[in-house]
Amino acid sequence: MRGGNDKIWADVDWVLVGMYFLVVVLGVSNVYSSVYNPEKPGLFNLETEHGKQIMWIGIALFIGVIIMIVDGSLIRKLSFWAYGVLVLLLVLVLFTEPINGAKSWFGIGSFGIQPSEVAKVGVCLALSAHLAENPPPKTPLTPRISISYLMALVTQNWKTVTILAIPSLLVLLQPDAGTFIIFTSFILVLYREGYAGNVLLFLLVAVIIAVITLIVADSSFMLPLLKIKMGGKFGIVLALLFIGLAFYLLIRNFVLKRNRGGLYRALVGSIIVSILFVNFVEWGYGTFLDDHQKERIELLLGKMEDPDGKGYNVNRAKAAIGSGGFAGKGYQKATLANASQKHVPMQSTDFIFCTWSEERGFLGSAFLVIFYCVLLIKIVSVAERQRSRYTRIFAYCVAGIFFYHVMINVGMGIGLAPVIGIPLPLFSYGGSSVLTFSLLLFILIKLDSERKIVLQ
Amino acid sequence: MRNIDNRKYVIALIFIMIPLIFVVRLFYMQVVDDKWKERAAQISENKVITYPARGIVYDRNGQKLISNEVYYDIRVIPKQMDEDVDSVSLAKLLDISLEEYTKKMNKARDYSYRKSSEVVRQIPPDEFADIGPEMYKYPGFFEVERTLRIYPKPIAAHVLGYMSEVDSSDIKRDAYYKSGDMIGKSGIEKSYEQVLRGEKGVKYYLQDAIGIETDRYEDGAYDTIAQQGKSVTLTIDADLQEYGEELMRNKRGSIVVLEPSSGEVLTMISSPTYDPNLLVGRRLGQNYGELAQDTLLPLLNRSANSTYPPGSTFKTLMALIAMQEGVITEEASFPCTKSLVGCHNHPTARGVSDGVKMSCNPYFYYVTRKIIQQGKNKSHFADAAIGLDIWAEYLHSFGLGEDMKTDFPAMRYGFIPNTDFYDNEFPSKSNPYGKFGWAYSTIYSNSIGQGEVLVSPLEMANIACVMANRGHFYYPHFVKEIEDGDVPSVYTTKRKTKVEPKYFDPVVDGMWRVVHEPGGTARRARVDSLDICGKTGTAENFKMYNGKRHQLIDHSIFIAFAPKDDPKIAVSVYIENSGFGGTWAAPIASLLIEQYLTGEIKDTIKENRILEADLMPIRYQKKK
Numbered sequence A: 001m002r003g004g005n006d007k008i009w010a011d012v013d014w015v016l017v018g019m020y021f022l023v024v025v026l027g028v029s030n031v032y033s034s035v036y037n038p039e040k041p042g043l044f045n046l047e048t049e050h051g052k053q054i055m056w057i058g059i060a061l062f063i064g065v066i067i068m069i070v071d072g073s074l075i076r077k078l079s080f081w082a083y084g085v086l087v088l089l090l091v092l093v094l095f096t097e098p099i100n101g102a103k104s105w106f107g108i109g110s111f112g113i114q115p116s117e118v119a120k121v122g123v124c125l126a127l128s129a130h131l132a133e134n135p136p137p138k139t140p141l142t143p144r145i146s147i148s149y150l151m152a153l154v155t156q157n158w159k160t161v162t163i164l165a166i167p168s169l170l171v172l173l174q175p176d177a178g179t180f181i182i183f184t185s186f187i188l189v190l191y192r193e194g195y196a197g198n199v200l201l202f203l204l205v206a207v208i209i210a211v212i213t214l215i216v217a218d219s220s221f222m223l224p225l226l227k228i229k230m231g232g233k234f235g236i237v238l239a240l241l242f243i244g245l246a247f248y249l250l251i252r253n254f255v256l257k258r259n260r261g262g263l264y265r266a267l268v269g270s271i272i273v274s275i276l277f278v279n280f281v282e283w284g285y286g287t288f289l290d291d292h293q294k295e296r297i298e299l300l301l302g303k304m305e306d307p308d309g310k311g312y313n314v315n316r317a318k319a320a321i322g323s324g325g326f327a328g329k330g331y332q333k334a335t336l337a338n339a340s341q342k343h344v345p346m347q348s349t350d351f352i353f354c355t356w357s358e359e360r361g362f363l364g365s366a367f368l369v370i371f372y373c374v375l376l377i378k379i380v381s382v383a384e385r386q387r388s389r390y391t392r393i394f395a396y397c398v399a400g401i402f403f404y405h406v407m408i409n410v411g412m413g414i415g416l417a418p419v420i421g422i423p424l425p426l427f428s429y430g431g432s433s434v435l436t437f438s439l440l441l442f443i444l445i446k447l448d449s450e451r452k453i454v455l456q
Numbered sequence B: 001m002r003n004i005d006n007r008k009y010v011i012a013l014i015f016i017m018i019p020l021i022f023v024v025r026l027f028y029m030q031v032v033d034d035k036w037k038e039r040a041a042q043i044s045e046n047k048v049i050t051y052p053a054r055g056i057v058y059d060r061n062g063q064k065l066i067s068n069e070v071y072y073d074i075r076v077i078p079k080q081m082d083e084d085v086d087s088v089s090l091a092k093l094l095d096i097s098l099e100e101y102t103k104k105m106n107k108a109r110d111y112s113y114r115k116s117s118e119v120v121r122q123i124p125p126d127e128f129a130d131i132g133p134e135m136y137k138y139p140g141f142f143e144v145e146r147t148l149r150i151y152p153k154p155i156a157a158h159v160l161g162y163m164s165e166v167d168s169s170d171i172k173r174d175a176y177y178k179s180g181d182m183i184g185k186s187g188i189e190k191s192y193e194q195v196l197r198g199e200k201g202v203k204y205y206l207q208d209a210i211g212i213e214t215d216r217y218e219d220g221a222y223d224t225i226a227q228q229g230k231s232v233t234l235t236i237d238a239d240l241q242e243y244g245e246e247l248m249r250n251k252r253g254s255i256v257v258l259e260p261s262s263g264e265v266l267t268m269i270s271s272p273t274y275d276p277n278l279l280v281g282r283r284l285g286q287n288y289g290e291l292a293q294d295t296l297l298p299l300l301n302r303s304a305n306s307t308y309p310p311g312s313t314f315k316t317l318m319a320l321i322a323m324q325e326g327v328i329t330e331e332a333s334f335p336c337t338k339s340l341v342g343c344h345n346h347p348t349a350r351g352v353s354d355g356v357k358m359s360c361n362p363y364f365y366y367v368t369r370k371i372i373q374q375g376k377n378k379s380h381f382a383d384a385a386i387g388l389d390i391w392a393e394y395l396h397s398f399g400l401g402e403d404m405k406t407d408f409p410a411m412r413y414g415f416i417p418n419t420d421f422y423d424n425e426f427p428s429k430s431n432p433y434g435k436f437g438w439a440y441s442t443i444y445s446n447s448i449g450q451g452e453v454l455v456s457p458l459e460m461a462n463i464a465c466v467m468a469n470r471g472h473f474y475y476p477h478f479v480k481e482i483e484d485g486d487v488p489s490v491y492t493t494k495r496k497t498k499v500e501p502k503y504f505d506p507v508v509d510g511m512w513r514v515v516h517e518p519g520g521t522a523r524r525a526r527v528d529s530l531d532i533c534g535k536t537g538t539a540e541n542f543k544m545y546n547g548k549r550h551q552l553i554d555h556s557i558f559i560a561f562a563p564k565d566d567p568k569i570a571v572s573v574y575i576e577n578s579g580f581g582g583t584w585a586a587p588i589a590s591l592l593i594e595q596y597l598t599g600e601i602k603d604t605i606k607e608n609r610i611l612e613a614d615l616m617p618i619r620y621q622k623k624k
Ligand SMILES: [Zn+2]
Pocket: B336, B337, B343, B344, B346, B359, B360, B361, B362, B363
């Protein structure tokens, strides 16, 4: 089935390759600006973050060339092995000395590697391998609100759940909430592969209800007409009941009598679930989240303002981005997110978008966001042209991870997402993340280059 | 399966929608909303104001009246302080109590950790000489130079005025001022504030997260350099001012000296006065309080803010108006009818010159009656009303009761009563004489400068100018030159009175005889060869005690100019509660004239008599 070595590069998607090089070059130039130290001027100086970044890109390219040379089927065969090794690393890392309160790093001299980053590659490979062999049943279970339905869901999908659950729990033990949240991006993959059709819709409604609940939770209001003071939570419950009443009236007047029964049941069920959910959110918020996580959420929701204290990071990030203006302050001319003023914390890693946006302004920041958008659509189109289920699933895994990283990293800088310390793909400084995202893209490019010969 | 393949569109939609929301949000944050740009400037930029030195004030001969001296403010940036700073020795070094130090530091921390706050202000250079070398021990503390006023000669306090911190109304009125800035509060400092203050400079620094300045913002492209205020040259003659203040020691009153040919104020004295250096910097508060409580009212500028009855000096004007109106001639003679109004013993005044020389009260009673009661109306009362308004109009043309636009803040001008005043406001607004309720016989006191008429010392000096110029004058003013500016034309415009020059001769002749002839009222003012012309006056005055009107000792008044031909100087002198004008006011005026015209005093007996005289009323003597 395979051609000779000359054919390895024949079907490579050079657009994707070009996008990779564009983003890493911009990334290095931006890291250079954000950490520039006049005493260490060399671009390739390994004592600097940009120097290290170039080194990591070099390592990634080296591995990338190996990936391109080996047979794609080897990657598919090694999927679970890679998963196993990386899970082992996630276990081993828990026995290291904590750095900044988390056991996330294997240190080698002044270089470190985060297994939780690289583990993403293993999870993608294993999930792709598993789902490729186990397509969802042709006749999916009818969703019902019952224990038996839930049990059936679990028993049918326990392998998938296990593949995702093991690394998720291990990163939570570090603790590394950021990576845990990234793992939820696989919901997009499952959705694409035919699982849980309404999951996305449910999640959207759940997020909206949760946000409203948190916003009004500890406020109170006066009930109109009747002068009764009510807690915010009861307001939501009341609103849900009114929505239920409105739907009831809609169903009664516009739906055929024979169809009404099921809709009534669904309506009553969803209202009850919603009300329970509201209480759960309030209870869960108070029970599971620690104080600084609550603070981050309250800052995001605007319930708390503390621009020089707890809200320092986001306040400085927003000021840096907002002050960039339309065309930016110019390369190496940032006054907040730069190396000497250091107003923005972690400006070469988690808040790298600030330096970029301050120096390049709206033109630059919009360009970068649109660039990632185009990259995501490009990966989707690559995914959809595959005859191999494995490659398609893997492509969606890559897209989902990239999407989550961009959404959260950019979102927290502009106040649309809570502060979760995760890097901007191929842009932030960080060996592990550069390596991870490079591997994901290279494997995708390799698998895609075999799209004409791998039919299943 | 087709159904499930459609899910790629949902995913693609999510992948497009979220970045789109981000782009919109970025557009709002970066392009539309200025909030974050302001916040960024607040965080990263440090605006340092540099204060300009204020303009220098010179006298007419180039002597410095007001100059500048460098003082030091100590400021602190709390974030840069050592945690274990030795507060006790620092407070001691700065010469403040530990409580005050703690209070200031708490206030500074409350204000900002990263921005500087003031700890001690206006440390004089001699004290700073001890503090400066120790400053390195206290990181976060630093000094800022500021210039304050210094007065090389301790004179002309009332003319020059003083400076103090701006108040909220100043800040509201003019965006130039920020809390803590200094502003001219009175005198020349106030009237030429805009000229003298200069332009503040601004330096923009970039500061890092702990508030340390790292770079100049945009390499200083937006920085401005503080521009020193423009200098102002005053018409004041510092030597004459100093001599006048010496003469006025232990006397209460005022002196105004003008140059008749220009209206320039050569000297303006209000006594008692104070050393202007007392009201500078940190001394201001306490010293001001002490001066304000002094019963002798040293802060009151009697020359600019007091009005008095003009007394007999006013008679010269009555003669001029009557001649111009044609109701008397130069030769007019009136008997000294003491039953009408009191007088001293003297030969009958035969003509205007005699009347002025002898200062005969009944003579001017008759003269003024001829002005007021001209018989233009059959009704005696209506006739008086017409006459009084004619009379008032003449007096206004002499600048009396008029705003003469003098470049001095809160200048008070005199008052010339008219028909409306007696109809509606006098003796009281609730119970006035009323229309046709009064005639000359009611208001005749004004003819001899008593009654309701009031003048300011400046106006009196201006009357002396009018006499010297035989009928014209210039609005009195203090400005001679402004650096890079012009003296307003209002001061160079010649103002003519309604009396023709020819009528001045007999009056001026009488004023010469007042000083030079036996029987004149101011023979103490005579200086050989200077041809001083003058007119004495005494002004009755009253003070209310416990609701009763008490007559006090008369104010002694003298106006004069010299020489008679080609006059160079015009003077008005008021010595409060000192009696007859010829006794004290006249010799003081003559000493000033002699000093100004000849540069020396020949009659040292006269000079010593004045220098040694203590005319402070016992009642007002400061408690020791
Ligand atoms: Zn007489």
